[in-house]
Amino acid sequence: MLLKPSALLLLALALADGDAHATAPAAEPHLLAGARLFRQGDFKAALVEFEVARGLGAGGEASWYLAATLSRAGRAVDALEAFARARQEAPDGADPLLEYYEAVACHDAQLLLCAQTRLAGIGERAGPRIAELVERISAEIRPLLEGEPPASAIDALLVRGDAAARAHRPLLAQVYFEEARALSARRQDGHRAGEATARLGAAGTTP
Amino acid sequence: VIAPALLGALLAAVCEVPAPHEPADPQRALAYLEVAQREEASGAGQAAATAYLEALRWDPRNQKAHSAQRRLCARAEADALLEQAIEKIGADDCPAALGLLTAARHRAPSPEAGLLEGVCLYEAGDDEQARAQLLAAAQDPRLAGPAQFYLGLIALRQGLGSDARSRFEAAAADPSLRPAARSLLTLSRRSGRWIVGAELGLGWDSNVDLAGAPTPLPAGSADAAGTVAGSVLWRPLGTDGPYAQGRASYRRQAQLPDWDLGAAAASAGWQHGGGVGRAWAEYALETVAFGGRPHLNSHGPSAQLQLAAGPGGPSLTAAWHGRFETFVQPTFHDWSGFRQSGALHAGWLFTRGALAEVGWQLTRDLARAAELSFLEHGPALRLFVPLTKHSRLVGQAGARARHHDRLDPDFGRLREELSLEGSLATEWEAQDGWTWFLQVDGGQVRSSIAELSHGRFGASAGLRLARGFW
DSSP: OOSOGGGGHHHHHHHHSHHHHTSOTTTHHHHHHHHHHHHHTOHHHHHHHHHHHHHTTOOHHHHHHHHHHHHHTTOHHHHHHHHHHHHHHOTTOOOHHHHHHHHHHHHHTTOHHHHHHHHHHHGGGSOHHHHHHHHHHHHHHGGGGSSOOOHHHHHHHHHHHHHHHHTTOHHHHHHHHHHHHHHHHTSTTOTTHHHHHHHHHHHHHOO | OOOHHHHHHHHHHHHSOOOOOSSOOHHHHHHHHHHHHHHHHTTOHHHHHHHHHHHHHHOTTOHHHHHHHHHHHHHHHHHHHHHHHHHHHHTTOHHHHHHHHHHHHHHSOOHHHHHHHHHHHHHTTOHHHHHHHHHHHTTSTTTHHHHHHHHHHHHHHTTOHHHHHHHHHHHTTSTTTHHHHHHHHHHHTTOSSEEEEEEEEEEEESOTTOOOOSSSSOOSOOEEEEEEEEEEEEOTTTTSEEEEEEEEEEEEESSOGGGOEEEEEEEEEEEEEETTEEEEEEEEEEEEEETTEEEEEEEEEEEEEEEESSTTSOEEEEEEEEEEEEEOSGGGGGGOEEEEEEEEEEEEEOGGGOEEEEEEEEEEEEESSGGGOEEEEEEEEEEEEEEETTEEEEEEEEEEEEEEEEEETTTTEEEEEEEEEEEEEEEEEOSTTEEEEEEEEEEEEEESSGGGOEEEEEEEEEEEEEEEEO
């Protein structure tokens, strides 16, 4: 992966400040345990603790940590869905590190425009270490996005989106349809742009 | 493949009952249980195991957590066996893998283990057990492609053409299997419960009437000929069960109508086995017309047994057939009698599908006239060499020594002959079951009666069709 565990101290620090005290008391030990396990690189155990914390009312911040943990655990698709949920539950909960993990999840799920957008959003807010990681992954993506995207990539994204919608994962479906729409916009013929937009709208209204 | 040490650690982590937290907290256990069930439902087995174990630590009396831990332990043990089986398969040791896969299935069935078990059962020739495992694996969308591919191979092996075609069409949806599936789809179009064949050919023969000559070179009547042939095979249960077939052919000479040849035959029999052992038995009727007149009627049984030392291994084939022959024209009455022949062949399959067979054949003809009765035997060689994906070389050669029972009264000498013959053909598969062929062949007979020595060579080309239905 692209980030060493030592950089994840930021997560534990974030949990140790005032934000953590805003969570439900029963959830707090699980948030702390999740952060500790995350720092130790035990992402599966960290994931469980963040999920328990979320179940005990930890709120939006646990959703962000959960999403970051899924990204680090190599479950990119689950991470994309979890980040989308975190953005719904706590729109202001993101920080450069979490957005970086979201970009990594996009990248690992082969959603390169999604990754590029997230990385661009980090901008000047990142510290030197994160900025270096952002630049590394940006440099990897940049040549892959040159030229017109193939129509088959858009077709495949619509298929993946449809599959996610059928599996009752509307947030994940939206991520795929959004990527499909963005790729369509980069083609002169706007391949299936209307379909992508329509499905994005439909997925957005699905409970 | 997961390293054995890591598998051991996973097994220990999941299968050992964890030390409980003090004091117990059933409410907290429920929170872990909820997460565990969600993770398990999403297919994240390791995260689920972590959560179940944590639930168990907070509430050692929680039955749901206990049950899940036992289930996950069985799953982990099955996964460990599966990994070992994959190693065995990688080392071309499917028999050893089969035991591991069966044990894995008994601990915790999984589509992956079922697929591999089906593949190894197919390799072992156990088609029915393989089919059951592969059908179950095909229900998993991730494994449907390879499962359908192997189901297609089983159907093809069993001569169930339409089933094979639908399986290969389904397997072709998987990009990694598409080239192989399409190739086998072409092959499966020639297979089925009904197989219809046809052939159209043009040829030339240097010595149609097998005229004797004092030199090894042919000196008879050369002529060109056109051939048309058709056949139909019905095997209602595929390659394992009863069958009936009929065939007819007609060769028309361009200049020598007395040598026109027509034949029609019908047979019915039973075939059984597959993989390492296979047997056929049939009874056939045949009638031959020569020069536009009835010439020979015959009937008789045939049997064949083939044994192979494992799939793709060396094989041994023993064949026998007997014919009660009745020559219709009075001139040839004395040739009538009982003719039987046997052959023993050993076959080897080489890389890229090349096949070589060597054997010995023996014929005993008991004609009505003893001077026409003979014993004939000699070696035979057959080669089948794929040239490209759609073409092959087929060659055969044989030598036979023939000893007649009595002196030939016309020549006053005992007739003894040595014959050599061979043919070489190339075949090109076109689409939809059509195959082009080009063949050269020849032979030489040296007889103790010089006037009967003769030789010939010929060439032919044409088109064959084989099409399977149902």
